[in-house]
Amino acid sequence: MQKVKEKIIEAILLICSSITVLTTIGIIIILAIETFQFFKDVSIVEFFTGTEWTPLFANKKFGILPLVSGTLLTTFIAILVALPLGLTIAVYLNEYADKRFKAVIKPLLEVLAAIPTVVYGFFALTFITPILQSFIPSLAGFNALSAGLVMGIMIIPYVSSMSEDALSAVPNSLREAAYGMGSTRLQTAFKVMLPAASSGVIVSVILAISRAIGETMIVAVAAGQEPRLTFNPLNSIETITTYIVQVSMGDVPQNSIEFRSIFAAGITLFGLTFILNNISFWMKRKFVQRYE
Amino acid sequence: MNNARKNEIKDNAFKVFALVCTSVGLIVLGLLLYNIISVGLTRINWDFITNLPSRRPGKAGIYTALLGMIWVVTLTLIISFPIGIGAGVYLEEYGKKNPFAKFIEINIANLAGVPSIIYGILGLELFGRLLALGNSILAASLTLSLLVLPIVIVATREAVKAVPGSLREASYGLGATRWQTISRIVLPASFGSILTGLILAVSRAVGETAPLIVVGALVYVPFAPKTPMDQFTVLPIQIFNWTSRPQSGFVVNAAAAIIILLMFVFILNGFAVFLRNRHNRRVKY
Numbered sequence: 001m002q003k004v005k006e007k008i009i010e011a012i013l014l015i016c017s018s019i020t021v022l023t024t025i026g027i028i029i030i031l032a033i034e035t036f037q038f039f040k041d042v043s044i045v046e047f048f049t050g051t052e053w054t055p056l057f058a059n060k061k062f063g064i065l066p067l068v069s070g071t072l073l074t075t076f077i078a079i080l081v082a083l084p085l086g087l088t089i090a091v092y093l094n095e096y097a098d099k100r101f102k103a104v105i106k107p108l109l110e111v112l113a114a115i116p117t118v119v120y121g122f123f124a125l126t127f128i129t130p131i132l133q134s135f136i137p138s139l140a141g142f143n144a145l146s147a148g149l150v151m152g153i154m155i156i157p158y159v160s161s162m163s164e165d166a167l168s169a170v171p172n173s174l175r176e177a178a179y180g181m182g183s184t185r186l187q188t189a190f191k192v193m194l195p196a197a198s199s200g201v202i203v204s205v206i207l208a209i210s211r212a213i214g215e216t217m218i219v220a221v222a223a224g225q226e227p228r229l230t231f232n233p234l235n236s237i238e239t240i241t242t243y244i245v246q247v248s249m250g251d252v253p254q255n256s257i258e259f260r261s262i263f264a265a266g267i268t269l270f271g272l273t274f275i276l277n278n279i280s281f282w283m284k285r286k287f288v289q290r291y292e
Numbered sequence: 293m294n295n296a297r298k299n300e301i302k303d304n305a306f307k308v309f310a311l312v313c314t315s316v317g318l319i320v321l322g323l324l325l326y327n328i329i330s331v332g333l334t335r336i337n338w339d340f341i342t343n344l345p346s347r348r349p350g351k352a353g354i355y356t357a358l359l360g361m362i363w364v365v366t367l368t369l370i371i372s373f374p375i376g377i378g379a380g381v382y383l384e385e386y387g388k389k390n391p392f393a394k395f396i397e398i399n400i401a402n403l404a405g406v407p408s409i410i411y412g413i414l415g416l417e418l419f420g421r422l423l424a425l426g427n428s429i430l431a432a433s434l435t436l437s438l439l440v441l442p443i444v445i446v447a448t449r450e451a452v453k454a455v456p457g458s459l460r461e462a463s464y465g466l467g468a469t470r471w472q473t474i475s476r477i478v479l480p481a482s483f484g485s486i487l488t489g490l491i492l493a494v495s496r497a498v499g500e501t502a503p504l505i506v507v508g509a510l511v512y513v514p515f516a517p518k519t520p521m522d523q524f525t526v527l528p529i530q531i532f533n534w535t536s537r538p539q540s541g542f543v544v545n546a547a548a549a550i551i552i553l554l555m556f557v558f559i560l561n562g563f564a565v566f567l568r569n570r571h572n573r574r575v576k577y
Contacts, residue, residue: 017383023403122531248505
């Protein structure tokens with residue numbers, strides 16, 4: 001009797017873990033089926049090479065490139081902020097700061113990642129954009145710049161915490177060897193420790209990029225809803241995620257081509273982040289245990 | 293100037309630069325809080341909390357959004373916690389050398405990186421249309437449950453992993469079965485750390501906006517939800533809606549609602565940190 005009960009419990013627990021696999025399968029199947037339907041009406045070549053995205057207008061054009069460029073633009077600005085800041089903080093906390101300082105600063109910085117993103121959107125639109133406009137008069141009310149900057153601040157803890165973990169996993173013997181050769185702290189940090197932790201640092205940056213690509217509310221609030229093939233950060237743009245929000249908020253009838261276009265946009269987004277996540281996972285597997 | 297002196301200057305310059313970098317994040321955090329509090333604090337009063345939404349910013353309140361949020365988050369808890377803890381226990385206690393468990397592990401790492409809006413698309417199709425739950429509270433809770441599942445699973449695994457093998461062996465030595473050992477020894481011993489993970493999952497669910505918009509949360513709900521099948525709105529969506537309106541009165545409302553939202557998030561996160569510290573101090577095997 002006891003044995004049967006044990007087996008049943010194990011089976012239930014196995015089902016619990018299988019739900020995560022079913023989630024992934026569900027996402028892929030749903031995106032694939034609806035996208036397949038979508039491509040019956042829209043040419044796949046037009047979708048990936050077209051430079052105009054106007055599914056909600058009378059003259060519908062389905063070229064995803066403006067949405068991709070908007071997504072990449074805000075992501076690029078965010079990484080431009082988060083990479084140097086996050087990496088410097090990681091090196092400083094690991095090589096210079098004393099334990100008590102680190103114990104206070106690390107959780108404080110992680111508060112940045114806990115704030116709901118709609119709050120950052122509000123902050124970008126009502127605070128950062130007006131400040132930037134007083135320096136740059138040509139800045140649009142909705143723009144990629146302020147959304148990207150705020151997003152960069154938000155992902156600082158992703159870069160700093162994970163890079164710091166990678167740095168502290170480097171064995172102390174390397175550091176001592178560098179000091180023994182007469183290196184200064186700065187030289188040790190940037191010429192020995194950082195290269196030794198490089199795979200972990202790269203993983204943290206890739207995950208931060210993936211996070212920025214999928215970020216929705218900041219760009220939906222502050223970056224605008226004008227799909228535009230441009231890399232000028234002063235313009236109003238539209239990201240893939242914003243487009244999905246825009247359609248979801250509107251009165252688009254289900255099963256229409258406009259409605260299906262969010263699945264095609266979604267699969268593009270999923271593809272981008274899926275590739276990045278797998279690269280980072282592969283790197284972690286391959287390089288992380290080199291010093292053990 | 294000799295080389296040693298030059299290096300010392302460089303070293304100090306980096307130190308200053310690093311402190312500036314660290315403070316940039318913290319200063320922005322401070323500005324954000326200051327900005328929101330200075331705009332919204334005076335708007336918060338009892339009427340703001342108990343009023344229904346309105347077209348006039350001075351009369352609008354967050355009552356339906358607050359109740360909607362409590363509904364959605366509570367149901368998300370009830371659905372995701374048993375499944376997440378079960379999955380975490382399975383992966384750590386049963387599936388150690390099993391190739392399927394390895395596969396699940398890779399899969400969870402991947403799911404944690406899927407943008408939240410994609411979960412919204414999954415919820416819209418699977419729960420909203422296939423299971424015909426529409427844009428109900430239940431559809432939203434099921435969607436958020438899938439979203440926070442990786443967080444719960446990873447937290448459970450870490451917690452269970454930290455329980456020393458000697459406790460398990462002692463239990464087996466007394467003739468306990470595997471499940472008896474897990475339910476009476478391992479889970480109680482790891483309860484504190486699991487709870488920390490659960491609270492962080494709740495905090496995530498409280499602030500999540502995009503997937504609920506896709507599932508079909510409404511922006512204007514003139515009644516308080518009464519059953520899980522009712523339509524709903526939540527606080528972050530109310531904030532999004534007010535932020536995108538042109539009248540300045542709604543911006544004030546948005547800031548006030550953000551203060552309430554942040555209070556929830558900070559209390560939850562603070563509680564999680566407190567539990568973690570207390571647990572780390574108390575438990576020494």
